[in-house]
Amino acid sequence: MRKPARFQTLPGSITAPQGFLAAGVYCDIKRLGTGKGSNKGKKRDLALIVSTAPASVAGVFTTNQVCAAPVLISLERAKRGLGRAIVVNSGNANACTGPQGLRDARAMTELTARRLKISPEDVLVCSTGRIGVKMPMTQVRAGIQAASAILNGSPTSAHCVAEAIMTSDTRPKEVAVEFKLGGRPVRVAGICKGAGMIQPTMSAVGPQARNGGLHATMLCFLTTDAAVETATLRSSLIKAVEQSFNRITVDGDMSTNDSAIILANGVAGNEALDQAAATASGRGDLAQFQTALNHVTLELAKMIVRDGEGASRFITIHLTGARTASEADAAARAVANSLLVKTSWCGGDPNWGRILDALGYSAARIAPEKVDVGYSLPGEKKVAFALKRGRPAATPFEALKKIVAQSEFDLHIDLHIGPAGAVIYTADLTEEYVDFNKGE
């Protein structure tokens, strides 16, 4: 029996929690950008998210060694653990822009702080868009001024921010939930954007040389009126991102700008969540908060994959039976990122040979004669097996095709050689993806 949801879904997003203001405007950054799809008409491209009260802040950022200037600034400010506002633009990633890029990112926080009459240290900054182009600071300055003049707590403002962070996204992405902590209603909400260069691997420490690292920029902004102690907020965000954004891949390319930031302003008036202060009721409240945050981030992460560049299908890969968690992850990602597997899905072809091939070259140990591969419809328990213990199963090919023809389905892979598992959310690879990204 399914447990009843311990939270309620609400309309709206980042202004649903108490004490948050938002504004999204256009100031011509997108038109100046040369990225395809970003230079048509007047599209919102600058936004502010502001807490009316001082807030705990936590952030996780791309581990790409080439990371954008705003990531470096926000990484430092997130480590402080306190903040009030986020300034964000689309149309220009402010990446590979050298010392000038850092000065521009810092100037964005200073301009915002001056308008809001707060400290620049309390402002985080994010950018997404074309790499290697200098920020058009005249436009940015005008944008910050315009946005700060119309800040308000309406759902429409939140929606405008969700629009202002879009690049190749076809639609804004918003989620909000409400639950109770100590009898008081508390809300957690978020917005995010994709939609190509998507295989985030974010951490609270930022850029690092990786072994076998993988890969649109994704940005996510979360707000909550819960009171959460800083270290606890960071650890909750890391857990939430690990099971959501760090589990998705559209095209296997990890961006220079991936960022997920949460502000918790405590306006709900609950007793502050603090994992160090381990009373039983405190642990229960924290678990409730984590469940809500996990839900919000996972819903947002799935929206990114569903709206992936050119994507026509959404696939959830359930990999089980690996020797270790990292091998489970490597095996699932090898399948999710295989061009031949992704293109077979595009055609609705349940080609298990390509899946087995990708498992075979992954960094995971496998025993081909033990592998099960099956498909199911989302939410259905019955798995139609294509392969059982390494051999073609009795399922008629047409039955498999019927599942893979759907726009959403689940792929089940059991390696049967160990206890570890992983879930990866991915999309197919279509001609539209190539067309969209092939430039001029």
Place this chain on the structure above:
Amino acid sequence: MRKPARFQTLPGSITAPQGFLAAGVYCDIKRLGTGKGSNKGKKRDLALIVSTAPASVAGVFTTNQVCAAPVLISLERAKRGLGRAIVVNSGNANACTGPQGLRDARAMTELTARRLKISPEDVLVCSTGRIGVKMPMTQVRAGIQAASAILNGSPTSAHCVAEAIMTSDTRPKEVAVEFKLGGRPVRVAGICKGAGMIQPTMSAVGPQARNGGLHATMLCFLTTDAAVETATLRSSLIKAVEQSFNRITVDGDMSTNDSAIILANGVAGNEALDQAAATASGRGDLAQFQTALNHVTLELAKMIVRDGEGASRFITIHLTGARTASEADAAARAVANSLLVKTSWCGGDPNWGRILDALGYSAARIAPEKVDVGYSLPGEKKVAFALKRGRPAATPFEALKKIVAQSEFDLHIDLHIGPAGAVIYTADLTEEYVDFNKGE
């Protein structure tokens, strides 16, 4: 000044060296296969390559843990170091076919041996085509019979074999060269096929769990009338493959069937090449042989990339300045396999931001502020830099576009943090690739 070539290019291929016979026929395996493009008309799909004299044999095979039955058989026989014949089919990979697949592969060698009146141990076997479909042994038997009846040493027969191993290839791939060893003319020749599921990583030991492994089946058959001692032949083949087939990637998918096999029958009558017997003239002869074998394998490897599924551009990546050879390889492959880099090339877009992004998430350490990225036309020394020391270079965008608009160009990346380098040959990613591979 360029050194004069120490060998001469000849027309023809595997029957150019003395003492080799060949035959390529059709026997309906392709029509029975369900793979796209393989079931139209009567296409050759079975071939024999036979040495009239006992030959040294060496082979390298896919390191994919899921490897086809014929790979397992040929791996063992190549280890013996002696052989006489190769039987090969297209249209069916005999992969993921369980114990029956192994019996069928072995039966193919027995049928061939019986027709040729040699030992089955002296016969190697290769297959390429659809994964997971039982070999149609009635057709295979008829094919082996038909081929063995028309074996001969004509260039046309060699060409028919090059056709018979094609799957998604649009053209046969053949090379032959001649040089002198101790005054005697000696020939080395080869044929191969691609054209998707191409990122071979072959070794003489076969399947293994890999760290960060990558990767159509590629098959390559090499013949030489040089006398080469078995261990020397194996080491020469490994060196040749390391600088050719193991340096290419079309789509990043490593196949279950990749194989490269060489037969050296000594009919040319040179003093046998033996690296253990290290006379100065012997070392010179061995170097000459290696140069020729390197040339033949590299030309064949490049043909696979140029004829890659849907490929419209051939790119040679020269990566230098990495800390270690394996980091150089990882960095070059991250760029070569990035969907966003590959699609930018498809559009003729010299997008260096995506290249830098891929370097940043690779397993190689980089310092973004030190990286140079430039383009050149093949054979030209002048590099047009897009990025110098991490900053956009002065080269006009139009000048870069002019190079990337060509069907062949070179990409130069210098990480400037170490002594190691790597070369990778790759192709762009086009809508045609997706269309071709999206199945039914």
